[in-house]
Amino acid sequence: MHQDGDVIIGGLFEVHLFTVFPELSFSTKPAQPWCHEFDLHSFKLAQTMAFAINEVNRNPHLLPNISLGYSIYDNCVKLGVAFRAATTLISGAQKTLSSSSCRGLPSVLGIVGDSVSTHSIAISSVMGLFRVPMVSYFATCSCLSDRQRYPSFFRTIPSDAFQVRAMMQILQHFRWTWVGLIYSDDDYGRHAAQSIHQDITAFGGCIAFSEVLPKDNNMVEIRKIMQVIKTSTSRVIVVFSTEAYLLPLMDEVARQNVIRQWIASEAWSFSPLLLTSRMLPFLRGTLGIVIRRGEIEGLKEFLLSVRPNNDHKNSMVRKFWQEMFNCRFEPEEALAVSEGRVCTGEEDLSKADLAYSDVSDLRPSYNVYKAVYSLAHSLHNLMSCVPGQGPFKGNSCASPHDIQPWQLLHYLQAVNFTTGFGDQVSFDKTGDALAIYDIFHWYGMPDGTMKTRTVGVVDESQPTGKTFHLDEGKLTWNFKLNKPPRSVCSESCHPGTRKARRKGLPVCCFDCLPCADGEISNTSDAIECIKCPVEFWSNFEKDDCIPKEVEYLSYEEALGISLTSVSLFGACASTVVLAIFVHHRHTPVVRANNSELSFLILLSLKLCFLCALLFIGQPRLWTCQLRHAAFGISFVLCVSSILVKTMVVIAVFKASRPEGKGAMKWFGAAQQRATVIVLTSLQVAICVIWLSTASPTPHKNTHYQSSKIVFECAVGSVAGFATLLGYIGLLAAISFLLAFLARNLPDNFNEAKFITFSMLIFCAVWIAFVPAYISSPGKYADVVEIFAILASSFGLLIAIFAPKCYIILVHPEKNTKKALMSRGSPK
Secondary structure: OEEOOOEEEEEEEOOEEEEEOOOOOOOOOOOOOEEEEEOHHHHHHHHHHHHHHHHHHHOOOOOOOOOEEEEEEEOOOOHHHHHHHHHHHHHOOOOOOOOOOOOOOOOOOEEEOOOOHHHHHHHHHHHHHHOOOEEEOOOOOHHHHOOOOOOOEEEOOOOHHHHHHHHHHHHHHOOOOEEEEEEEOOHHHHHHHHHHHHHHHHHOOEEEEEEEEOOOOOHHHHHHHHHHHHHOOOOEEEEEOOHHHHHHHHHHHHHOOOOOEEEEOOOOOOOOOOOOOOOHHHHOOOEEEEEOOEOOOOHHHHHHOOOOOOOHHHHHHHHHHHHHHOOEOOHHHHHHHOOOOEOOOOOOHHHOOHHHHOOOOEOHHHHHHHHHHHHHHHHHHHHOOOOOOOOEHHHEOOOOOOOOHHHHHHHHHOOEEEOOOOOEEEOOOOOOOOOEEEEEEEEEOOOOOEEEEEEEEEEOOOOOOOEEEEOHHHOOOOOHHHOOOOOOOOOOOOOOEEEEEOOOOOOOOEEEEEOOOOEEOOOOOOOOOEEOOOOEEEOOOOOOEEEOEEEOOOOOOHHHHHHHHHHHHHHHHHHHHHHHHHHOOOOHHHHHOOHHHHHHHHHHHHHHHHHHHHHOOOOOHHHHHHHHHHHHHHHHHHHHHHHHHHHHHHHHHHHOOHHHOOHHHHOOHHHHHHHHHHHHHHHHHHHHHHHHHOOOEEEEEOOOOOOEEEEEEEOOOHHHHHHHHHHHHHHHHHHHHHHHHOOOOOHHHOHHHHHHHHHHHHHHHHHHHHHHHHHOOOHHHHHHHHHHHHHHHHHHHHHHHHHHHHHHHOOHHHOOHHHHHHOOOOO
8 A cells, every 4th residue: 555745654564364476487587476365454454554644644733744655565474575565665666766866755764564573573684774763563572672683673562571471470360380381483482482481480380381383284283282282281371372373273172172271472362263152162261461452533434434446556455345345346357256246446334344443442553553653753853853952963953855764763762752542652772662461351252252351451661660450350261160270380290201300490390201112100290100011012191011013024914925925936837847847858958958957956946935935924933943944955955956967067068079988977867866965965964953053943022123022033043044054155156157167068068058147146146135134124034035035046947947948838849859959060
């Protein structure tokens, strides 16, 4: 909103509650943010500023030769929007100077606002550099009293430091010494919470809990706060927050049917969004600190006289009109969002929302009114300066045609006047107003509605001392027998917590700290928590020990089912290949590849696949003893057969040469069987010694995860397990070396190539197994071992037998002696 004048005063108000920022393309100039959710109450504050300036202009005794104007911006409750508006006001971005010397009055001499403490901190940090006066009507953070950081900041609302002291008097009056604290995550809430923590100990009180409201209204965090409220023994809760951050918590209070005694800060103590019939059962009896009430004669008539126009500088009034009458000025827009209702601009405001024109209980509006008049009186005093008696260098006065903000700042610090309502307005050396509060009480009406009334006053403005008065006869309570709740700091903790006394505070002050995981307390006065037995764990409430969950790789879980399926598939595949070889045992491909050793390898591979099943299911003594022994013996049987097969290939090749005709006499069928038996017997001996000296046994491990028991098979002897694996690795390495050396034999002796590839896969899998097995916790160590068994078994099965099955089944014409021999003939 804008109105021209000789001197312009800026204004910042939160007319919209939410902001949508446009997406940045970084290729074009960013569009303006879009604000929505029009707030009639804040628009009323902005109109109060406009009324006050018009009233000053009509007053012949105040600034008689100067007209005031205003430029009022919407901050949309966003720091970025508010800061941009403030810099626009002081930089004169919308003002054109016609003077050739570019001299004249600044764009604005002072700003009324901002209402949000965080906004005021940021804006006044910059305004202070240029000594531009800033008079807030609702920013209460005590940090803004720091004259070093905010030299040009003033306010017509008392600092939170006074509000906290007023709250302490209420708590002390009712002997509420055990108090919960909830505050918003901004400068307003954090500084107030810090003051409460410091001041409550003065009368022997303590903070039972201190919780921060999330900025993003995160319901997970809201429910955590509700859990703290419900488990705490405190029945009185102080809340320092604006209504925007508080609404989600109060919705949850109503949903969970929680009744407490609430102490409200001035930011929500008269919130129309909470003074509803729905919240009556939960907020009845609330005591709130509210700012001083005032009366402004003629404001109601002014509010009802507002009319929209087509001036783009007064777009705020058009938006208000559309919101008030649920219509739109543009017909196309009206069809889309307002059921076709087109605004005429002649609608009757007196028949619209009564809250807009209600001036019976002016509080923030009265602060806006005083802020405008403080700037007006300061400017009047500046203009009334007598030359030669001024406050500036050489007793000079400010030039009426070249007033600077820092000059107005000097007069604002010393301003002192009385409003038409009879209130004195002045600022102390920190820019704070006189501290006078009313105490509000929320009560229920017979028709189910909730109202507020003044039941007391706190006045710290008098030099004779503080005045505290509370009329208890007007109070009604939301508790049994209609009496105030008892909330003293000697009460007990909730089961599942322990008392921890706070150092340097009264004896009764303690924190109820939750017991650690695995610990409980069944009493409400426990100083120490009790550890649960080894095989037990604390429940969610931490007031009882329950058996720990037992974890092992079972056949019922998805991982166990998958591994079982793969193991059985491998065993079936080995059986199918064995059946194919038996059926075609008289064909050249099977006979040329030593059919007896091939049958032995396939049988051992089937055992390898099946032994993986011993690692699944609840560990028992026989499965623990059998799993590694069966795995070790099966793999040695397989690898030793491959080793003998490799040696036979080399012997056959040497026997085909004149100088090696006697080589095969050492590798006949009997020698092959004997070699396999001897090599396998060594592994059997290793297993027997291991099982007889330090046998693997079922073991309940509680070290991997404290809340669970990992049921596993302890290997017993690490040396025995290492020897078993080492022996398999030795045979595999020898087989790989021999096969690698024989890889270039003629094609009719090409078995060595397949063996080389199969042993390469085998060795790679088991080399990777060792570090993976060591680093895998609990049941996942068994999963790693099963995976190694299955991967290496499939590697051997596919690498050695897939090429032969391909010839047997797909190209039987190649399964002849002539075809095999021709592959090795020279070209």
